[in-house]
Each structure stands twice: as C-alpha cells, then as structure tokens.
Amino acid sequence: MSFDECYIKSVMRTIPDWPEPGVMFRDITPLFKDPKALRMIADSFIQRYIDTEVTHIASIDARGFLFGSIMAYQLNIPLVLVRKKGKLPGKTIHREYALEYGTAAVEMQVDAVSKGDKVLIFDDLIATGGTILAASTIIKELGAEVYEAAALIDLPDLKGSELIQQAGIPVYTLLAYEGL
Known part of the structure; x- marks a missing residue:
C-alpha cells in the first residue's frame, strides 16, 4: 500500500452497523475536511486521465459529484x-x-453526451x-462510449x-476494503 x-x-472512518446491522459503512466525509487528503485523491485521478481520450466525466449522484467536479475542472472537460x-x-x-430489496433508477439529460x-x-x-452499469447503459444508448468506470473505493x-x-468496462479504484 502506498503512502497516499x-x-x-x-483520514476516512468506518462506522459499524450503519445504515443497518452488519454493514461497515465507509464514510468519506472526513476527506473533505482534510485538504491534503482531498488533494491526494484529486491529483491521483487527474494524473490518471490527463493524457487520455476522455472527453466527459459522468458523475454519479451525489458524492461522485464532489470529486467529479474537481476532476472535470482540472482536466478542462465537461461534467x-x-x-x-x-x-x-x-x-x-x-x-x-436492482438493489438488495427492490429497484432504483438513475437518469441523464438526453443531450448530456453524444x-x-x-x-x-x-x-x-x-x-x-448497479448504478455504474445503469449509467453505462444510458451513455451507450445516447451514442457515446464508456472509457472506464472509476471510484475512490x-x-x-x-x-x-x-x-x-x-x-x-475497465474499472479503476484508488482503495479497496475487504469485507462488508
């Protein structure tokens, strides 16, 4: 494991038994109070994508917006x-x-990508x-190509x-946590 x-x-914290018993919730909110950690994360992703063919970042509601907007700004591409x-x-x-119990849905504006x-x-x-696969389906239906799926965790x-x-779809993440 690298220093970063x-x-x-x-900096992150794990909250046991939230939102239900048996779940180890990986809470990223402390990262936003630590400029050093936030910069490490943003810089890692920016360096990965700066010399690629990526033209857009499709950021997923809601915490994905926080990092995605930093990346889009630094890469000078649309979010x-x-x-x-x-x-x-x-x-x-x-x-x-599909969710564990039921279904959910995500959406994009029809002119978001082409x-x-x-x-x-x-x-x-x-x-x-499920969320990333649903988003990839929409992106492809709008005629665009999915370059990669990325996440912090x-x-x-x-x-x-x-x-x-x-x-x-290739996948890239900075961190992995074994166990639920």
Missing part, C-alpha cells in the same frame, strides 16, 4: 450528471437497476455495480467491479 493510500484510509430519477429538468433518459464522446463514469464507491466482496468488467 495509507494516508487517505487513515455531466447521473442523478436519481426525477431530479433533472428537461428531457431525460433513465434506467433501473456519438463520439468518450465518457469516464465516476462514483465515490463501487458496491454491487471498491468493495470487492460485493462483486460490483467484477460485474462491470464482465460488461466490458
């Missing part, structure tokens, strides 16, 4: 929003995805992969990264 990874993990259904004005396209765009999907955390035991990769 160790430092970032030391497009992937939001919970019913939160975006204008004409949108949505896709449902043919020829190479889109990086960014979220704070990959758990089951991967929870590999939930197999979301595996599912995303099986769908033909």
